[in-house]
Amino acid sequence: MFRVEIGKALRRWRTWLLAAALAGVPVLIVIAVKASPPEPQAAEDAPPFLLQIVQNGLFAPLTGLAVVQPFFMSLAIGLFAGDAIAGEAQAGTLRYLLVRPIGRAKLLGAKYLSAMSLTGALLLGVIVSGLVAGGAVFGFGPLPTFSGTTLSTTEALVRVVGSGLYILLAASGITAVGLWISTLTDSGPGAIVATVIVAIASQVIDQIPNLHVLHPYVPTHGWLGFTGLFRFPVDWSGMRSGLTVSTAYTAAFLVLAVWNFRRRDVTS
Amino acid sequence: MTFAIRTTALTKRYDDVAAVDGLDLEVERGALYGFLGPNGAGKTTTIRMALGLIHPTSGAVEVLGETVTTDRGPLRRVGALVEEPAFYRYLSGRRNLESFARAGGRGDDTRRRLARIDECLSLVGLTDAADKRVKAYSQGMRQRLGIGLALLGEPELLMLDEPTNGLDPTGMREMRQLLRGLADNGTTVFVSSHLLAEVEAMCDRVGVMAQGRIVAEGPPGTLRGAADRVRIDVDDVAAAQRVADRQPGVSILSAGGDGPGVLRVTLAGDATPAALNAALVAAGIRVSALVAERDTLEDVFLHLTEGLDVPR
Numbered sequence: 001m002f003r004v005e006i007g008k009a010l011r012r013w014r015t016w017l018l019a020a021a022l023a024g025v026p027v028l029i030v031i032a033v034k035a036s037p038p039e040p041q042a043a044e045d046a047p048p049f050l051l052q053i054v055q056n057g058l059f060a061p062l063t064g065l066a067v068v069q070p071f072f073m074s075l076a077i078g079l080f081a082g083d084a085i086a087g088e089a090q091a092g093t094l095r096y097l098l099v100r101p102i103g104r105a106k107l108l109g110a111k112y113l114s115a116m117s118l119t120g121a122l123l124l125g126v127i128v129s130g131l132v133a134g135g136a137v138f139g140f141g142p143l144p145t146f147s148g149t150t151l152s153t154t155e156a157l158v159r160v161v162g163s164g165l166y167i168l169l170a171a172s173g174i175t176a177v178g179l180w181i182s183t184l185t186d187s188g189p190g191a192i193v194a195t196v197i198v199a200i201a202s203q204v205i206d207q208i209p210n211l212h213v214l215h216p217y218v219p220t221h222g223w224l225g226f227t228g229l230f231r232f233p234v235d236w237s238g239m240r241s242g243l244t245v246s247t248a249y250t251a252a253f254l255v256l257a258v259w260n261f262r263r264r265d266v267t268s
Numbered sequence: 269m270t271f272a273i274r275t276t277a278l279t280k281r282y283d284d285v286a287a288v289d290g291l292d293l294e295v296e297r298g299a300l301y302g303f304l305g306p307n308g309a310g311k312t313t314t315i316r317m318a319l320g321l322i323h324p325t326s327g328a329v330e331v332l333g334e335t336v337t338t339d340r341g342p343l344r345r346v347g348a349l350v351e352e353p354a355f356y357r358y359l360s361g362r363r364n365l366e367s368f369a370r371a372g373g374r375g376d377d378t379r380r381r382l383a384r385i386d387e388c389l390s391l392v393g394l395t396d397a398a399d400k401r402v403k404a405y406s407q408g409m410r411q412r413l414g415i416g417l418a419l420l421g422e423p424e425l426l427m428l429d430e431p432t433n434g435l436d437p438t439g440m441r442e443m444r445q446l447l448r449g450l451a452d453n454g455t456t457v458f459v460s461s462h463l464l465a466e467v468e469a470m471c472d473r474v475g476v477m478a479q480g481r482i483v484a485e486g487p488p489g490t491l492r493g494a495a496d497r498v499r500i501d502v503d504d505v506a507a508a509q510r511v512a513d514r515q516p517g518v519s520i521l522s523a524g525g526d527g528p529g530v531l532r533v534t535l536a537g538d539a540t541p542a543a544l545n546a547a548l549v550a551a552g553i554r555v556s557a558l559v560a561e562r563d564t565l566e567d568v569f570l571h572l573t574e575g576l577d578v579p580r
Contacts (some may be wrong), residue, residue: 001370001371003370004367004370004371007367008356008359008367010357011358012358015360037570040441052293083524091355091356091357092351092352092353092354092356093356095316095321095350095354096348096350096354096368096417097372098319098320099319099320099343099346099348099350099374100343100371100372100373101320101343101344101373102371102372102373103341103372105370106372106400126420195572213444228533236463263323265316265322265323266316266321266322267316267321267322
């Protein structure tokens with residue numbers, strides 16, 4: 001079932017469109033920085049990675065990940081998880097899958113794994129295109145950390161890939177929420193939009209200092225924790241709380257999704 | 269005797285309305301069973317419950333001797349078309365069948381289905397269109413592909429909801445022949461329809477559903493009213509009316525009222541169209557046409573519900 005899901009996604013234009021959009025982000029950043037290097041006085045407004053990109057191509061995939069995460073990745077999760085059941089219901093194919101027969105819990109499991117894998121593949125695409133574009137234009141070199149120390153090129157590369165992995169794992173919670181939303185409606189677009197809204201609202205709440213009491217409870221909490229990988233010593237606290245929250249959300253919403261999907265009448 | 273489908277007091281309520289109301293239905297193995305009823309009679313809800321898509325409010329449904337629930341049942345041995353067929357529009361017909369074959373199921377079951385794709389495509393006449401995207405299919409082609417999908421697992425039981433929808437007359441005839449052939453080879457075929465003539469033409473047994481219940485059941489011929497209607501075109505309606513009136517078992521419905529020279533009668537008891545014709549000809553009346561008028565499903569319902577609801 002998992003293989004079928006991946007195969008179906010790979011034959012849809014929208015998957016490739018999204019992949020192209022995401023992979024294009026680091027390329028655009030590289031081009032923009034090459035065309036007009038940031039002025040020193042702009043330093044205070046610019047995102048932290050952007051300033052150092054001129055020194056090192058390794059910043060391109062990192063900046064790409066940071067730029068892609070808040071919106072494009074939310075959209076991807078909407079498309080892969082939010083649309084998972086609702087889209088099949090809308091197309092009418094859900095009933096034919098279920099009478100194949102495939103158990104409802106098993107179907108949800110395959111949908112969840114394929115959504116995570118596809119999101120992971122998109123993030124990998126961002127890293128690869130960033131490395132290619134950044135390496136070609138700026139070359140690679142040792143990477144300065146926020147703490148003033150320096151990482152060797154190899155070590156920096158490992159941490160870039162580690163950032164991608166963390167971003168994916170931190171997104172597992174919202175992916176489960178999207179899957180649950182998907183079992184609530186027979187409208188694919190409705191479920192996609194609802195999932196994207198939840199993901200973005202959750203990030204907004206997580207950024208507003210006045211709402212700090214809520215922070216540990218939103219599904220996207222700690223999404224930016226991967227920046228801790230670029231401190232010396234590595235700051236695990238953000239990532240630890242991010243993974244705790246996403247794991248709790250994954251468990252809770254997968255259970256909810258299975259429970260709801262199993263008791264539901266499929267009338268689509 | 270094990271049944272292909274057996275429901276006991278099967279009920280599905282939506283709020284206060286019972287879509288299916290204490291349904292007891294028995295479909296014998298190997299039969300070609302026609303499931304008739306107007307829209308909203310509860311046919312589709314019944315089929316969805318038999319396929320584990322909808323939870324019954326109460327009662328039970330057994331398919332091929334096993335109780336169906338939403339998570340298990342004998343569905344591997346069942347092929348189904350539920351309402352209209354549905355496919356991944358961005359995939360070709362062949363890839364759609366592959367996707368469904370690979371979705372769920374054990375390895376041997378999947379391999380068996382994959383190996384049958386070409387055969388099923390040719391059975392429903394889609395070999396040439398197999399590699400076109402379903403997006404480009406006509407409604408009739410989608411309907412055929414839906415039947416092809418239902419046949420993929422060599423099912424012991426086929427449950428088809430309105431299988432001739434969207435087919436042209438040739439396609440309908442081919443479909444009837446295909447289903448008849450499957451039934452003759454031992455597959456139980458359960459077909460829902462709102463077309464009485466279609467069901468009569470191919471089914472061994474018919475159940476009529478109305479308002480969530482079976483209101484009539486039996487071989488197709490027994491469904492119509494006891495009296496047969498005959499339309500006779502004659503040269504002299506008034507004389508023909510006098511002759512017909514004297515025949516036992518013949519009652520006049522209209523004489524000239526449905527067109528010039530048209531006499532319509534019902535025949536009961538021993539009266540036959542042939543005897544009436546002979547009497548008319550013997551009286552010197554020229555008969556240019558004699559047509560048995562078939563009841564439509566509406567007539568059958570009128571007849572059945574007359575008996576049920578309003579005793580007269």
